[in-house]
Amino acid sequence: MTETAHDDPDRQLVQQAAAGEREAFDELVRRHQTRTHNFVRAMVSDAGEAEDLTQEIFIRAYRAIGRFRGDSAFRTWLFRIATNAVRTHVVRRSRWRALWHRSSGGEREGDATRGDPPSAEDLESDIVRRDSIDRALATLSEDLRAAVTLRDVEGLEYREIAQVLDIPIGTVESRIFRARQRLRPLLEPLVRAPAAAGGAAGRTNHG
Amino acid sequence: MDETLTCERAKPLLARLADGALDGAARVALEGHLAGCAACRVEREAQREVLTVLRARPAAEAPPWLAARISAEIAAESGLLGLADWRGWTLRLAPLAAGLLIAALVWGGLSSTSSPGVSLSPIVETWVMGDRTDGLPATAVFWQSDVSADTLLMTVLRSGPDDTLEAQPQDATK
Ligand SMILES: [Zn+2]
Numbered sequence: 001m002t003e004t005a006h007d008d009p010d011r012q013l014v015q016q017a018a019a020g021e022r023e024a025f026d027e028l029v030r031r032h033q034t035r036t037h038n039f040v041r042a043m044v045s046d047a048g049e050a051e052d053l054t055q056e057i058f059i060r061a062y063r064a065i066g067r068f069r070g071d072s073a074f075r076t077w078l079f080r081i082a083t084n085a086v087r088t089h090v091v092r093r094s095r096w097r098a099l100w101h102r103s104s105g106g107e108r109e110g111d112a113t114r115g116d117p118p119s120a121e122d123l124e125s126d127i128v129r130r131d132s133i134d135r136a137l138a139t140l141s142e143d144l145r146a147a148v149t150l151r152d153v154e155g156l157e158y159r160e161i162a163q164v165l166d167i168p169i170g171t172v173e174s175r176i177f178r179a180r181q182r183l184r185p186l187l188e189p190l191v192r193a194p195a196a197a198g199g200a201a202g203r204t205n206h207g
Numbered sequence: 208m209d210e211t212l213t214c215e216r217a218k219p220l221l222a223r224l225a226d227g228a229l230d231g232a233a234r235v236a237l238e239g240h241l242a243g244c245a246a247c248r249v250e251r252e253a254q255r256e257v258l259t260v261l262r263a264r265p266a267a268e269a270p271p272w273l274a275a276r277i278s279a280e281i282a283a284e285s286g287l288l289g290l291a292d293w294r295g296w297t298l299r300l301a302p303l304a305a306g307l308l309i310a311a312l313v314w315g316g317l318s319s320t321s322s323p324g325v326s327l328s329p330i331v332e333t334w335v336m337g338d339r340t341d342g343l344p345a346t347a348v349f350w351q352s353d354v355s356a357d358t359l360l361m362t363v364l365r366s367g368p369d370d371t372l373e374a375q376p377q378d379a380t381k
Pocket of ligand 1: 247
């Protein structure tokens with residue numbers, strides 16, 4: 001179900017926050033922090049970076065909320081801010097790493113394919129499963145990673161993803177297709193060892 | 208939608224079919240293609256396997272203190288914005304405030320010498336006519352765009368209206 005501006009459950013809080021009520025904005029943070037943090041964590045796969053970025057995203061949203069026109073759901077708008085913040089962060093970080101690793105000749109992307117794969121026993125742990133998935137996601141380009149994360153991790157509709165990323169819906173489809181194609185071999189151990197029942201994030205609104 | 212699909216055109220649709228977000232004519236056409244194309248059936252299965260794993264990815268909950276940290280950061284920020292508002296007002300009201308202050312000082316001075324005459328002091332005259340560019344009164348600190356809040360406050364607290372800025376340290380608080 002894609003929310004339009006009219007049935008946006010956050011509409012009233014957004015109006016109050018735009019009028020300067022900080023408590024209303026605090027409530028928006030509480031409602032959206034897990035979703036936002038989880039998305040950012042899947043995008044940057046580092047706990048500390050994810051926390052700082054989540055904070056930055058909400059602060060950007062607070063500064064801009066007076067200019068939010070309501071032509072999309074608040075959630076969609078927040079994801080737009082989040083993807084932009086992540087993009088800026090990733091560019092900054094990769095420049096820094098390029099500089100840092102030039103002398104030692106290291107390139108950290110692609111680590112997911114090295115080292116010992118986790119054992120089937122390890123994969124029963126939520127943290128190990130998530131870490132394996134995030135390492136696989138980290139091998140994708142930022143464009144592909146954002147598209148597939150918004151769809152399969154966050155459960156957004158194709159149309160909403162097109163809005164968030166500001167690209168045509170056909171591009172969303174092909175990015176998701178290619179992202180899954182590249183992830184398939186990397187996720188082999190997880191495909192073979194399905195999550196224990198109840199281990200899932202519990203979102204039911206896919207499709 | 209075209210009845211005959213090439214594999215190339217079928218692929219983006221496979222992504223949608225795999226996660227149940229494809230309906231209508233497009234779905235019929237794609238299923239027609241899949242019936243005769245083993246390669247695309249393999250792709251569809253791979254798409255399904257990946258999305259099944261990703262949907263079951265255990266969510267990374269935000270740490271419990273994060274909302275409070277964000278709230279505190281925003282409170283601090285709106286404190287600064289409040290100051291900016293206050294400064295905006297001050298900018299507009301500064302000439303009036305300065306005039307009133309000086310008038311009060313002049314009035315005090317006049318009262319103490321018990322002289323009844325009402326005239327603008329030379330300082331106020333200069334201020335209001337405002338052609339003087341050297342030796343600006345201390346209240347001119349309000350017109351500087353990058354002065355810190357502390358400098359601003361200290362200027363107000365310490366200076367008389369006819370003090371000049373020459374002795375002000377350059378942003379001593381930083
Ligand atoms: Zn085919």
